[in-house]
Each structure stands twice: as structure tokens, then as C-alpha cells.
Amino acid sequence: MSSDLLDALVALEKQKGISREVLTEAIEAALLTAYKRNFNQAQNVRVDLNLDKGSMKVYSRKDVVEEVEDDRLQISLEKAQEINPAYELADIVEEEVTPRDFGRIAAQTAKQVVTQRVREAERGMIYEEYVDREDDIVNGIVERLDARNLYVGLGKVEAVLPVGEQILTESYEPHDRIKVYITKVERTSRGPQVFVSRTHPGLLRRLFEMEVPEIFEGIVEIKTIAREAGDRSKISVHTNNDEVDPIGSCVGARGARVQSISNELNGEKIDIVEWSEDPVVFVGNALSPSKVLDVQVSEDARSTTVVVPDYQLSLAIGKRGQNARLAAKLTGWKIDIKSETDARELGIYPPEGAEVIVTHEISEDPYFEEETSTDTEDVTIDLYSDDEA
Known part of the structure; x- marks a missing residue:
């Protein structure tokens, strides 16, 4: 030898x-x-x-x-x-x-x-x-595509971006640079297999951590995320520092921070609301940008009845019910939206002996683009299952 x-x-x-x-x-x-x-x-x-x-x-x-x-x-x-x-x-x-x-x-x-x-x-x-980078965001280069999957080069390994994890409004070409979220790493006979996503709520969370120093440092916390990838998302934020505006920190000067994240997600619109442990306040905030007159809570059924002005009903519902649907996902509460007129006819507004305590004004954020529903009927939105943020 x-x-x-x-x-x-x-x-x-x-x-x-x-x-x-x-x-x-x-x-x-x-x-x-x-x-x-x-x-x-x-x-x-x-x-x-x-x-x-x-x-x-x-x-x-x-x-x-x-x-x-x-x-x-x-x-x-x-x-x-x-x-x-x-x-x-x-x-x-x-x-x-x-x-x-x-x-x-x-x-x-x-x-x-x-x-x-x-x-x-x-x-x-x-x-x-x-495997130590699961639930983290990485930069990759699109290498090839087949009928179902997209393959993204991460340097030492080629990751799989399944069709179900791709944003439908995006188109991908070889050599495109994209950010992806690592969802799972498996050990196989052919070597490690990395699976990534562009639709996972965790991608949105990591982008905010990268873009907003207050989130990265833990001053501002992202509590929940509701996302319909490629179209619209809502995030709730909270801080224990009275001197910090959690929403303003995420939006940035003239919307620069949230706009940068939106651009990375191919123009996905992002609503940022303040989290509260009080469901009355939180549900009212989550239905932004609509104005909310009253939120009535049923703890046993984990449901809420929300009263909005007649002219705000379509705004509260959103296009194809999206605003209300995302609000339900964000809060974890079933949301039953009623117009002020219908609520008065039913005798549920204003509540007897109670005052209206929730008034959420329309957002003045120049980034926000109003989307309303053509349906002006009352709507009930159930929270449906989705990946946890």
C-alpha cells in the first residue's frame, strides 16, 4: 500500500x-x-x-x-x-x-x-x-422546470419548489433569482432533499424580520399572519414599548419597508393591523380598512357579530369576501358581518345599555388600495384551516 x-x-x-x-x-x-x-x-x-x-x-x-x-x-x-x-x-x-x-x-x-x-x-x-435552516429564508436561482415542480439552486443542493407552493401569479424562468422558504429537509438515498415554498406564511414573516429592524430585534412582534399568496395578506403586530408604533415601524417612511416586501412577492398587497388580546378590538382592527361600529363576541362558539355602516359593508367584506376571510384567519374567530340597518332591524345594534366601543377609521396609508365586494349582502366568514403562521 x-x-x-x-x-x-x-x-x-x-x-x-x-x-x-x-x-x-x-x-x-x-x-x-x-x-x-x-x-x-x-x-x-x-x-x-x-x-x-x-x-x-x-x-x-x-x-x-x-x-x-x-x-x-x-x-x-x-x-x-x-x-x-x-x-x-x-x-x-x-x-x-x-x-x-x-x-x-x-x-x-x-x-x-x-x-x-x-x-x-x-x-x-x-x-x-x-436541516438547521428549516423555517428560514434563502436566496436561490431557478435552474429548471418540469410539468409540476420548479428546481431552485441553493449552492450546494438543488431544492424542489412544488407547484402547490408556487405563487400562481408569478412566472419563473431559468436563472431568475428568488427568495424561498425552506419547509422540509429529508435524507434520501440520493442525498439530502430540500423542499421550499413561496406561499408559506413563514416567508412573509422572515421578509419582515429582514426588512424591519424593530421586528428583528424583538421590539415589535408579529403575532399572526393570514395569507392568500400572490394576492393579499394581513399581519397583526404588537409591542410592549409605548414609544414604538408597531404599524408605523412595519410600514416604514412613505411605505418603503412594506413596499419592498410587496415587490419581492410580486405585488402582493399587505395589510398591517395591531394585535390585541381583546377579541372585540382585534376583530375590529383585522377588518381594516373598513370602519367598525360594534363587535359582539360569543366566547362559547368562538364567533363574533360585527356591525359596520351601510356604506362600508362592501369594503368590510372585500372583493370575493377576501377581506373578511383574511380577518377570520388572522384572528381565529368566526366573523358574521351585518350592515347597520340590518343590525338595527334585528335589534342587535346598538346593544341595550351598551355603548359602541370600536371605531376603526379607514387607513390613511398611501400604500393601501381599496378593494370592495360587489356583494352588499350580510356575510358570515368561518375560520378555515391553513398553515399556522
């Missing part, structure tokens, strides 16, 4: 982090298999690989017995004591049986084992790197 092998193993230990002892054990096991296969030997043998000396030897191992039944695996006590008088019954006698031309086979086998172990080690390191 050449000393070049020792030099190669030392280099691999430094560059790839693969222990020399691990490689040595793997090579010895492979040499043992190669010996039995190439020399049609079935006896019990041991391979001794000495990298420091650059030597490799094969030893047969035979049990010392009184009566030999298989001379490939056993040796009589008499013959064993001819080799060494100290041998006794049940001892193991080792005898070198290294074939003359075994060096060539050994070198080839060692090369194969080292190559395989290096490949496995690289896959393992890539897996460990990306």
Missing part, C-alpha cells in the same frame, strides 16, 4: 471532517469482502491495514479444537502447538494468507471506499447544514 493513501486520508480528515479511523475501518471491511470474492475463500479471515507503514496483510483465523470438522475454520490442538506450544483449546490461531497480487485489488477497493465515504460525508454535511 502506498503512503499516498495515508496522505489522502489525512487531507480528507482536514477538508471533509472525516475521521481517519472511520475510513480505515471502512477500507478494512471492504478489503475483507474483496478477498473472499476474488479468491473464493470462505474461511474466517482478518485484514490488518497499517497506514503508517503502508502495509496490508490478510490473516486466517482458526479455532483450536480437539477434532477438526472443517479445516478452513478449525485447527487441531496438536498442529496449533507445533506453531506455538502456548496454544490451548478454544484459542484462535492466526496465519498470514495475503495473496501475492492482492495489492492491486486492495488499491482499487480502497479508492472505491474512500470515494463512497467522501460522497456520504458530503451529503451528511449538506443535510446537517440545511
Whole structure:
């Protein structure tokens, strides 16, 4: 065995982090298999690989017995004591049986084992790197597309962006640079498999953490996210610092921060509302930009009845019910929206002996673009399941 092998193993230990002892054990096991296969030997043998000396030897191992039944695996006590008088019954006698031309086979086998172990080690390191980045955002380059999936290069690995995780309003071309959210990393026989998303609410959360220093530093907290990817999203924010405006921090000067995030998501509109542990206040905020006159809460059914001015009904509902639907997802409450006229006819507004306590004015944020529904009927929105933000 050449000393070049020792030099190669030392280099691999430094560059790839693969222990020399691990490689040595793997090579010895492979040499043992190669010996039995190439020399049609079935006896019990041991391979001794000495990298420091650059030597490799094969030893047969035979049990010392009184009566030999298989001379490939056993040796009589008499013959064993001819080799060494100290041998006794049940001892193991080792005898070198290294074939003359075994060096060539050994070198080839060692090369194969080292190559395989290096490949496995690289896959393992890539897996460990990306499994720690689950629920994180990464930059990638679109490499190729097929009928269902998009494949995004992340540097050391190619990630899969399934069709269900793609924004329907986006078109992708090879070499496009995109930000994706790592949802899952799996270890497979072909190496680590990374799955990414452009629709996951976590992508929106990470983008805000990158764009808004107050969120990254923990001064402002994103409480909940409701997203219809590519179209519209709502996020609720909260802070314990009375000197910080959580909504203003996220919007930025002249809407610069939220506009940057919207541009990254292909123009997706983003409503930012203030979170509250009081469902009356939170539901009223979540229906922004509409004005809310009253919110009545049923704790048992986890539902709310919201009264809005007649002229604000379509705004509260939103186009195709989107505003109300996102508000229900954001708050986790069922929302039943009624116009002021209908609520008065039903006798539920104003509540007897109570005052209207929720008044949410139309947003003055220049970023907001009003979208209303053509349906002016009362609407009830149930919270439906979605990925947790």
C-alpha cells in the first residue's frame, strides 16, 4: 500500500471532517469482502491495514479444537502447538494468507471506499447544514422546470419548489433569482432533499424580520399572519414599548419597508393591523380598512357579530369576501358581518345599555388600495384551516 493513501486520508480528515479511523475501518471491511470474492475463500479471515507503514496483510483465523470438522475454520490442538506450544483449546490461531497480487485489488477497493465515504460525508454535511435552516429564508436561482415542480439552486443542493407552493401569479424562468422558504429537509438515498415554498406564511414573516429592524430585534412582534399568496395578506403586530408604533415601524417612511416586501412577492398587497388580546378590538382592527361600529363576541362558539355602516359593508367584506376571510384567519374567530340597518332591524345594534366601543377609521396609508365586494349582502366568514403562521 502506498503512503499516498495515508496522505489522502489525512487531507480528507482536514477538508471533509472525516475521521481517519472511520475510513480505515471502512477500507478494512471492504478489503475483507474483496478477498473472499476474488479468491473464493470462505474461511474466517482478518485484514490488518497499517497506514503508517503502508502495509496490508490478510490473516486466517482458526479455532483450536480437539477434532477438526472443517479445516478452513478449525485447527487441531496438536498442529496449533507445533506453531506455538502456548496454544490451548478454544484459542484462535492466526496465519498470514495475503495473496501475492492482492495489492492491486486492495488499491482499487480502497479508492472505491474512500470515494463512497467522501460522497456520504458530503451529503451528511449538506443535510446537517440545511436541516438547521428549516423555517428560514434563502436566496436561490431557478435552474429548471418540469410539468409540476420548479428546481431552485441553493449552492450546494438543488431544492424542489412544488407547484402547490408556487405563487400562481408569478412566472419563473431559468436563472431568475428568488427568495424561498425552506419547509422540509429529508435524507434520501440520493442525498439530502430540500423542499421550499413561496406561499408559506413563514416567508412573509422572515421578509419582515429582514426588512424591519424593530421586528428583528424583538421590539415589535408579529403575532399572526393570514395569507392568500400572490394576492393579499394581513399581519397583526404588537409591542410592549409605548414609544414604538408597531404599524408605523412595519410600514416604514412613505411605505418603503412594506413596499419592498410587496415587490419581492410580486405585488402582493399587505395589510398591517395591531394585535390585541381583546377579541372585540382585534376583530375590529383585522377588518381594516373598513370602519367598525360594534363587535359582539360569543366566547362559547368562538364567533363574533360585527356591525359596520351601510356604506362600508362592501369594503368590510372585500372583493370575493377576501377581506373578511383574511380577518377570520388572522384572528381565529368566526366573523358574521351585518350592515347597520340590518343590525338595527334585528335589534342587535346598538346593544341595550351598551355603548359602541370600536371605531376603526379607514387607513390613511398611501400604500393601501381599496378593494370592495360587489356583494352588499350580510356575510358570515368561518375560520378555515391553513398553515399556522
